[in-house]
Amino acid sequence: MGTARVVFDRWEGRYAARMADVRSSAVRDLFGAATRSDVISLSGGMPEISRVPADVVARIAAAGVREDAREALQYGSSEGRPGLREVIVELMAEIGVRLKAEQIIVTAGAQQALDLLAKVFIDPGDIVITEGPTYLGALQAFSAYQPKVICIPMDAEGMRVDVLEEQLRELGPRGAKFIYTIPNFQNPAGVTLSAQRRRRLLELAREYDIPVIEDDPYGRLRFEGGHLKPLRALDDEVIYLGTFSKIFAPGLRLGWVTAPRPIMAKILLAKQAADLCGSAYAQVTAERYFTRTRWRKVLQDLVRTYSERRDAMVEALHEHLPPEVRFTRPEGGFFVWAELPAFIDTKSLLAEAVEHGVTYTPGDAFYPDGRGKNCMRLAFCYASPDDLREGIRRLAEVLEDRLELYRAFQMAGHFSEEVRSAS
Numbered sequence: 001m002g003t004a005r006v007v008f009d010r011w012e013g014r015y016a017a018r019m020a021d022v023r024s025s026a027v028r029d030l031f032g033a034a035t036r037s038d039v040i041s042l043s044g045g046m047p048e049i050s051r052v053p054a055d056v057v058a059r060i061a062a063a064g065v066r067e068d069a070r071e072a073l074q075y076g077s078s079e080g081r082p083g084l085r086e087v088i089v090e091l092m093a094e095i096g097v098r099l100k101a102e103q104i105i106v107t108a109g110a111q112q113a114l115d116l117l118a119k120v121f122i123d124p125g126d127i128v129i130t131e132g133p134t135y136l137g138a139l140q141a142f143s144a145y146q147p148k149v150i151c152i153p154m155d156a157e158g159m160r161v162d163v164l165e166e167q168l169r170e171l172g173p174r175g176a177k178f179i180y181t182i183p184n185f186q187n188p189a190g191v192t193l194s195a196q197r198r199r200r201l202l203e204l205a206r207e208y209d210i211p212v213i214e215d216d217p218y219g220r221l222r223f224e225g226g227h228l229k230p231l232r233a234l235d236d237e238v239i240y241l242g243t244f245s246k247i248f249a250p251g252l253r254l255g256w257v258t259a260p261r262p263i264m265a266k267i268l269l270a271k272q273a274a275d276l277c278g279s280a281y282a283q284v285t286a287e288r289y290f291t292r293t294r295w296r297k298v299l300q301d302l303v304r305t306y307s308e309r310r311d312a313m314v315e316a317l318h319e320h321l322p323p324e325v326r327f328t329r330p331e332g333g334f335f336v337w338a339e340l341p342a343f344i345d346t347k348s349l350l351a352e353a354v355e356h357g358v359t360y361t362p363g364d365a366f367y368p369d370g371r372g373k374n375c376m377r378l379a380f381c382y383a384s385p386d387d388l389r390e391g392i393r394r395l396a397e398v399l400e401d402r403l404e405l406y407r408a409f410q411m412a413g414h415f416s417e418e419v420r421s422a423s
C-alpha cells in the first residue's frame with residue numbers, strides 16, 4: 001500500500017494534452033485497502049445498500065423486463081424515460097422546485113452530468129469557481145477540459161460569499177465559466193450553505209452573469225434542523241444536479257440534470273455523443289421502485305442509520321482525538337472533515353494508518369493544487385457504529401504519535417523563546 005507501481009507506457013507522448021492533469025481518484029485508489037477485512041474504511045462514500053430491499057428490487061427488475069421488454073431492452077430517448085422523468089418531477093416538487101418532465105435529462109449518475117457540463121462549458125484556461133475543498137469527482141471531470149480552478153474557502157455556513165465577491169470583482173463580469181457548489185452537507189467538508197448565503201451567492205452570480213451549478217446528492221439525508229430551499233428553488237437559472245445513488249442505489253447509475261432551455265440543448269448533444277441514451281433497463285427498474293414500492297420507508301431507515309453513524313463518529317472524535325485536531329459536525333450526508341496541525345501530511349500518514357487498520361481520504365485529493373495536505377475526509381456512511389468508534393480510536397493512535405513530536409517541537413520553540421527574551 002502507498003507504493004505506486006511505475007508501469008512502462010509505450011504510448012506515452014501520444015495521449016491528448018487534456019489527459020495530463022487528470023488525476024486518479026484517491027478514493028478509487030484506496031479501494032483495495034478499503035475492502036480488506038481487517039481494515040476499517042473511513043475513506044469511500046459508499047451508501048449502505050444493505051438497507052435497500054434487494055429481493056424487492058430483483059422482483060421489480062424482473063417484472064420490468066417481462067412486462068416492458070420492448071422498452072427495457074431497447075435503446076431509449078436521450079433525455080430519459082418519460083415515466084422516470086415524472087418521478088423526478090415529483091421528487092423535485094417535494095423540495096420546492098416546480099418542473100415539467102421536459103426540463104429534465106436523465107444521466108448516468110450526477111457524475112455524468114458533471115462531465116457533460118464540463119464538456120459544454122470549459123475551454124482550456126477557462127476559470128471555474130468551486131468551494132475549497134470540493135468533490136474530487138468534480139475536479140476529475142473538470143480537469144480533462146483544462147480549466148483553472150479557483151477554490152473559495154468555507155466556514156461553518158458553507159462557501160464564504162464575501163471571498164467569492166472579492167474574487168468575482170477581480171475577475172469582472174462573465175469572468176468565470178461557472179460557480180460549482182454542493183450546498184447541502186458538502187462533500188468533503190460536511191457543512192451546509194446557510195439560507196442567507198444562498199441568496200447572496202445567487203445575487204452575485206446574477207450581478208456577474210455567471211451560471212451556478214448546484215450539486216445536491218445529499219439534500220434528502222438530513223438528520224436534524226430544517227430543510228433549506230435549494231438554490232434552484234430560489235432562481236430558475238440555476239443548473240441543478242440530482243441523483244438516485246443516495247436515495248436508492250448507486251449501482252443503477254442514474255441521476256438527472258435540469259438547466260435553462262438553451263443549456264439543456266447543449267447537454268443533450270453532449271449526452272448523445274457520450275452514450276446515445278442511458279440504460280433503459282436501469283430506468284425501468286428505478287421507475288418501478290419509486291412508483292410501486294415503499295421507498296420512503298427505506299429512505300427513512302437509511303437516514304436513521306446514517307444519523308446514528310454520524311453520532312458514533314463525532315462522539316468518538318471528541319473522545320479520542322487530541323485537542324489540536326478540529327473537525328466539522330455535519331447535519332446530514334456522509335462526511336466529516338478534520339483539520340490537523342499544518343505540519344502533518346495526511347497522505348504520507350496513510351500507509352501507517354492502514355497498518356493500524358483504518359483508512360481515510362487525504363485532504364489534498366479535494367483541492368486542485370496540493371492544498372489540504374493537513375486535512376482528511378472521514379466517511380461515516382459505510383462502517384457500523386462499533387467499527388466507526390474503533391476506526392477513530394485507531395486513527396487517534398496514529399495521530400498521537402505524530403502529535404507528540406509536534407508538542408515536543410512546540411515546547412522547544414517556547415523554551416528558546418523564553419531564553420531569548422530573558423537574555
Ligand SMILES: Cc1ncc(COP(=O)(O)O)c(C=O)c1O
Binds near residue numbers: 109135
Ligand atoms: C458531491 C457529489 N456529486 C456527485 C456525485 C456522483 O454521484 P453519482 O453516483 O450520482 O454519479 C457524488 C458521489 O459521491 C458526490 O458526492
